[in-house]
Amino acid sequence: xxxxxxxxxxxxxxxxxxxxxxxxxxxxxxxxxxxxxxxxxxxxxxxxxxxxxxxxxxxxxxxxxxxxxxxxxxxxxxxxxxxxxxxxxxxxxxxxxxxxxxxxxxxxxxxxxxxxxxxxxxxxxxxxxxxxxxxxxxxxxxxxxxxxxxxxxxxxxxxxxxxxxxxxxxxxxxxxxxxxxxxxxxxxxxxxxxxxxxxxxxxxxxxxxxxxxxxxxxxxxxxxxxxxxxxxxxxxxxxxxxxxxxxxxxxxxxxxxxxxxxxxxxxxxxxxxxxxxxxxxxxxxxxxxxxxxxxxxxxxxxxxxxxxxxxxxxxxxxxxxxxxxxxxxxxxxxxxxxxxxxxxxxxxxxxxxxxxxxxxxxxxxxxxxxxxxxxxxxxxxxxxxxxxxxxxxxx
Amino acid sequence: xxxxxxxxxxxxxxxxxxxxxxxxxxxxxxxxxxxxxxxxxxxxxxxxxxxxxxxxxxxxxxxxxxxxxxxxxxxxxxxxxxxxxxxxxxxxxxxxxxxxxxxxxxxxxxxxxxxxxxxxxxxxxxxxxxxxxxxxxxxxxxxxxxxxxxxxxxxxxxxxxxxxxxxxxxxxxxxxxxxxxxxxxxxxxxxxxxxxxxxxxxxxxxxxxxxxxxxxxxxxxxxxxxxxxxxxxxxxxxxxxxxxxxxxxx
Ligand SMILES: Cc1cc2nc3c(=O)[nH]c(=O)nc-3n(C[C@H](O)[C@H](O)[C@H](O)COP(=O)(O)OP(=O)(O)OC[C@H]3O[C@@H](n4cnc5c(N)ncnc54)[C@H](O)[C@@H]3O)c2cc1C
Numbered sequence: 309x310x311x312x313x314x315x316x317x318x319x320x321x322x323x324x325x326x327x328x329x330x331x332x333x334x335x336x337x338x339x340x341x342x343x344x345x346x347x348x349x350x351x352x353x354x355x356x357x358x359x360x361x362x363x364x365x366x367x368x369x370x371x372x373x374x375x376x377x378x379x380x381x382x383x384x385x386x387x388x389x390x391x392x393x394x395x396x397x398x399x400x401x402x403x404x405x406x407x408x409x410x411x412x413x414x415x416x417x418x419x420x421x422x423x424x425x426x427x428x429x430x431x432x433x434x435x436x437x438x439x440x441x442x443x444x445x446x447x448x449x450x451x452x453x454x455x456x457x458x459x460x461x462x463x464x465x466x467x468x469x470x471x472x473x474x475x476x477x478x479x480x481x482x483x484x485x486x487x488x489x490x491x492x493x494x495x496x497x498x499x500x501x502x503x504x505x506x507x508x509x510x511x512x513x514x515x516x517x518x519x520x521x522x523x524x525x526x527x528x529x530x531x532x533x534x535x536x537x538x539x540x541x542x543x544x545x546x547x548x549x550x551x552x553x554x555x556x557x558x559x560x561x562x563x564x565x566x567x568x569x570x571x572x573x574x575x576x577x578x579x580x581x582x583x584x585x586x587x588x589x590x591x592x593x594x595x596x597x598x599x600x601x602x603x604x605x606x607x608x609x610x611x612x613x614x615x616x617x618x619x620x621x622x623x624x625x626x627x628x629x630x631x632x633x634x635x636x637x638x639x640x641x642x643x644x645x646x647x648x649x650x651x652x653x654x655x656x657x658x659x660x661x662x663x664x665x666x667x668x669x670x671x672x673x674x675x676x677x678x679x680x681x682x683x684x685x686x687x688x689x690x691x692x693x694x695x696x697x698x699x700x701x702x703x
Numbered sequence: 704x705x706x707x708x709x710x711x712x713x714x715x716x717x718x719x720x721x722x723x724x725x726x727x728x729x730x731x732x733x734x735x736x737x738x739x740x741x742x743x744x745x746x747x748x749x750x751x752x753x754x755x756x757x758x759x760x761x762x763x764x765x766x767x768x769x770x771x772x773x774x775x776x777x778x779x780x781x782x783x784x785x786x787x788x789x790x791x792x793x794x795x796x797x798x799x800x801x802x803x804x805x806x807x808x809x810x811x812x813x814x815x816x817x818x819x820x821x822x823x824x825x826x827x828x829x830x831x832x833x834x835x836x837x838x839x840x841x842x843x844x845x846x847x848x849x850x851x852x853x854x855x856x857x858x859x860x861x862x863x864x865x866x867x868x869x870x871x872x873x874x875x876x877x878x879x880x881x882x883x884x885x886x887x888x889x890x891x892x893x894x895x896x897x898x899x900x901x902x903x904x905x906x907x908x909x910x911x912x913x914x915x916x917x918x919x920x921x922x923x924x925x926x927x928x929x930x931x932x933x934x935x936x937x938x939x940x941x942x943x944x945x946x947x948x949x950x951x952x953x
Contacts (some may be wrong), residue, residue, distance in 0.1 A: 327776065331776070331780060331898075368892060377896075383896060384892060384896065408918075
């Protein structure tokens with residue numbers, strides 16, 4: 309049996325966590341070791357999401373874990389939630405993506421913009437994993453610029469009619485319900501964007517698996533087509549109003565991604581260290597050579613910085629003081645950092661580093677998606693640039 | 704059904720322990736402590752018995768330092784109802800002292816079952832469960848790998864060399880649990896949050912001096928590097944020669 313993952317904690321960051329936060333982390337860590345690690349390589353190679361794990365994840369309480377208990381959720385603070393994301397992504401970004409979408413992009417908007425009836429109807433079922441959700445914002449022609457979306461929702465006497473297409477939608481083919489963002493007004497009216505809860509078995513709704521992915525292979529990514537999809541009046545999220553509503557969801561998810569990326573980096577670093585000590589070349593372990601030591605020292609330094617960044621970000625969020633720009637900085641830094649750590653680990657492992665039997669290349673490939681989704685690295689640079697200068701460089 | 708589960712805080716089997724400068728104890732800095740893995744089977748079994756019975760109480764008892772509250776809370780997070788910590792700065796090396804303190808606590812508790820892990824992974828003594836049984840004058844079955852309870856009687860299976868032994872016993876009884884008895888649950892996140900609110904009573908452990916003293920701890924001898932004799936069938940004769948002449952095992 310593979311040894312249990314021990315984590316990396318050079319600065320006693322554990323000492324800054326509460327007992328419950330550590331207990332949550334340790335539970336998810338053990339669950340990942342026992343249930344995800346043994347199957348992830350094969351699912352990745354076959355391009356399948358390990359769907360059989362969903363009931364277990366629900367049983368543990370991983371979905372929407374930072375939402376209140378009255379809706380069937382675990383009611384954890386944001387640091388504990390972040391630690392869950394870290395541990396899941398230590399296993400695989402695809403599994404973390406599933407949980408991110410379910411919690412931060414589907415349950416969160418229902419919680420934040422939904423009516424009391426919608427919350428009572430959907431959230432407990434989603435927390436229990438009985439209803440899987442997806443989040444449709446990106447369109448074929450509108451990625452970094454969702455304001456330009458052309459999906460429309462027209463109000464009729466009895467409800468709404470949705471038309472349009474959504475691209476790159478995580479959980480798209482697996483989902484029972486989709487949160488669809490659409491314009492209810494003129495094509496240039498960004499303020500008219502609203503969110504809709506659309507059951508995926510509604511007539512006119514179809515999802516097609518995105519084929520040929522070389523990244524996030526253990527995750528379902530799909531294209532959605534909505535052709536005259538009729539939903540009742542109460543399908544709209546009543547408190548959603550304008551582009552800022554989906555952007556608020558993205559801030560929630562990006563927060564989790566900042567933590568998740570650290571998890572992927574931890575997995576790679578751990579692999580790099582054990583390999584460097586075990587692999588003998590030129591008569592000694594490769595870890596005894598300065599070049600490899602420099603690699604490892606760099607990784608440990610960057611991981612430690614990212615851990616502290618996440619923790620303070622989480623504490624700010626728990627105090628209700630976090631800004632979207634602070635979340636952007638952490639997403640941007642940590643995903644880029646993790647991608648570097650994964651790449652350096654892959655290289656340190658030599659030929660073995662290209663195998664699915666090891667983790668580095670899988671994480672490296674995954675992180676290229678993470679680098680792009682939820683606001684590309686570049687877009688977060690522009691967000692920070694605007695924050696610093698007050699000048700908008702988007703268009 | 705009222706069940707007591709006795710649990711111990713032990714160093715994680717995955718952490719590398721160092722011997723402290725006194726040469727007699729472990730250096731605890733940087734060591735992660737966990738709920739003794741064999742005790743997890745006991746906690747799980749208690750929870751299942753209570754769930755099956757539809758009512759009852761699972762009480763977790765530990766003797767250890769203040770930090771063992773965290774160990775107790777792990778069991779509470781799994782679903783136990785309340786905890787008792789018999790606080791002691793150090794867990795005595797003499798198992799009998801631990802057993803006496805636990806027996807005093809358990810004596811008037813009205814428990815139908817008292818469960819222990821078959822041993823603690825730090826000292827490997829296998830002692831405390833049977834000792835408590837003896838002190839309380841209760842039947843004891845050790846290393847239980849399968850358990851059936853009907854009314855006031857139980858049947859337990861234990862794995863023994865080359866076979867399985869089946870033992871019948873009346874309740875109340877003391878059992879120690881072995882791997883294979885069940886698959887311990889993970890503490891769910893809601894359970895972790897709920898554990899904070901469950902009662903955990905702190906008492907000072909009444910401990911005697913005991914009759915054992917640790918004179919010294921030594922790490923196992925370093926393993927010498929292996930030797931590659933050759934590859935494939937061609938290496939077999941040389942391997943046989945070395946096993947015979949150098950290792951003298953054939
Ligand atoms: C695996 C995966 C899962 C996804 N899951 C979801 C999901 O569940 N729901 C959802 O709605 N979306 C999802 N997405 C979509 C994702 O959010 C978009 O891919 C992302 O926003 C980028 O959009 P794009 O791919 O159209 O790239 P583009 O916007 O076309 O960008 C192309 C390049 O141009 C750069 N660029 C764009 N604008 C500027 C600018 N103003 N200045 C400088 N450079 C710029 C970008 O940084 C990038 O390098 C997912 C994507 C992937 C890969």
